[in-house]
Amino acid sequence: MSSHREAPEIAKDPVADGTDVYAFVSPKRPDSVTLIANFIPLQQPDGGPNFYEFGDDVRYEIHVANKGHATADITYRFQFTTTIRDPKTFLYNTGQITDISDTTWNRPQTYTVTMIQNGNARVLARNLKCPPVNVGTRSTPDYAKLSAQAVHDMGSRKVFAGQRADAFHVDLGSIFDLGALRPFNDVHLISMPVMNGVNAVQSYNVHSIALQVPIKELTRNHDMPTHQSHPGAVIGVWATASRRKSRIFDNETGTYVKTGPWEQVSRLANPLFNEVIVPMAEKDEWNARPPSGDSRYAKYVNHPELAGLLPVLYPGVFPNLQAYTKARADLHAILLTGIPRGVVRGFQNYTGPVEADLLRLNVAIPPSASPNNLGVVGGDLAGFPNGRRVDDDVVTIELRAIAGLTIPLVDTYTPDGAAAAIDDGTTNTNAAARVYFPYLGLPGGGYQTMPGTTQAS
């Protein structure tokens, strides 16, 4: 998936597992950027009585680099506090929750937002309320109201932290079954009948941190670039989660004692980077490293394993890709440096020669009036890999790029016909995105959401 359970260690620690990062110029407020970092993957809406929540023992951060060195020039830090109102009950809620402050919510969460810049930490807000999870029709009868109450103003910024519907769509069941894409089942090495893709993420929730910030707060010179070639127009974004270095189980209290400095355990910028590019044995280390040291992973971008697998899994379908043995300068630019001027007309999101996995957003490119969810590949310069919008179909974009569709941007090459057609056959069947902040759809409710079906053979 984008980054759901993408590495062995973090797959065992879902509360700290970053799943997706989004960064885009806000459609309704184009003088601002919306940054979204999702955590805690694949939440069943009915996962009670101990429903999903942010970890009090996890430090969640969204970082922005604006000087080309791929280190954080601005960090927004989110730290959560959970309270038990009534320690005598096992219930998450002791009655209907019709207001975010209702005392019937037995396990409220609040959070503090801190901005770190130039080595100085400044608390932007304290005791901001999260919404409860969407328990069900009886417990949370007007979830849209609870969600709206959890959108907070912080001066010229907006912030939200709480449960949302996942917006990512992908056919996990097929892709991780020997690289199968159901629409192309008939030409797979192990041939099967063609069928539509199955969106494996549909109906699952995540926990989302969304922040809307004036562009001037994020750019190098605190200005508002008006042309895409402006030297300070591109920002690099990534999100991390950190835990204390030591965690010791205290069997007298049944809880963990945490000690020591915060250590990064999860990192995410471009979707699928750690998941698909980095080999399994290096994924955990990648999660603990800063993006500024990503040059060690450049060899996996330049010669991605998946590009070698496609011609094997789909014999005869990708002959040109199979014959292309040069380093993939197109992927290197898209994922590690940004696309320099002159490659795509009217566009650049180059941040300099430092190789780093960053979600690079050119803030001078205004939101698209008619978004194309294939982003830059589809001719829409306001979409991925110019940042990432909630509805961007990053699986298709990255599949086609790896299949060779973007090689002609940097080299003389004729893509295989399949490169422009390849996809996993899924469409966005998740909850509809909202047109306003925090953009991600409302989370599915525990009572209302029906589990899927299962088959052993």
Add this chain to the structure above:
Amino acid sequence: MDDTSRRRFLAVAGAGVAAGTVAVTTGTASAAEASRKPDAAKESVVAYIKDHRSTELRLLVGEREVIVRDRDLVNRILNAAGGN
């Protein structure tokens, strides 16, 4: 505490605690016994010797990690931790 009496102490201590956990008293007061300084840590501390062949000890306290290089201290901890 010599090795024989130390083993005896561990056997007694082990009888009263959960399997895998022992309580150790390492020696009685001596001329080398340290006293607490005013700025000594006043909270839980985790000591971590990553490599038993080194002289490095990592102390986790609050949100800090203090790296100490002290062969004698490391040896005393390793001695206390081993040999049961």
